[in-house]
Amino acid sequence: MFEKVKKSSTENLGKTNRIVEGTSIVGDIVSKADFRLDGELIGNFTSQGKLVIGASGIVKGEIICHNADIEGEFQGKLKVLEVLNIKGTARIHGEIAVGKLSIEPGADFTATCTMLNSNPVILLEDGKGAE
Secondary structure, three states: OOOOOOOOHHHHOOOEEEEOOOOEEEOOEEEOOEEEEOOEEEOOEEEOOEEEEOOOOEEEEEEEEOEEEEOOEEEEEEEEEEEEEEOOOOEEEEEEEEEEEEEOOOOEEEEEEEEOOOOOOEEOOOOOEEO
16 A cells, blocks of 8 residues: 655755764764764765865865865865855865865865866877877
């Protein structure tokens, strides 16, 4: 009579996981949903959603996500496929690759930054590019 409907992975988007201040995690985190980190992560983080590193948050490792807001501290490699917002309280050290970048005045941004190309050029055998 009533059938259970399986939840699709897109239903997780918009929901937020949270690691609160005073919590330390050593290891890797993989999430399909959005994530807010006010504690400390020493390890890698991968998400199909948005990552927010709060003012008290610290991440040391590698991050890959679609969008990110950083208010706290980050050290390592960061790849944000869409938009990275760096707040004035942020401290960023490492290698950054982003689609779009926003940095507020006052942020400590000591990093190499590469802008990801949204329209990649494919080189053909004759050396000419095709989009």
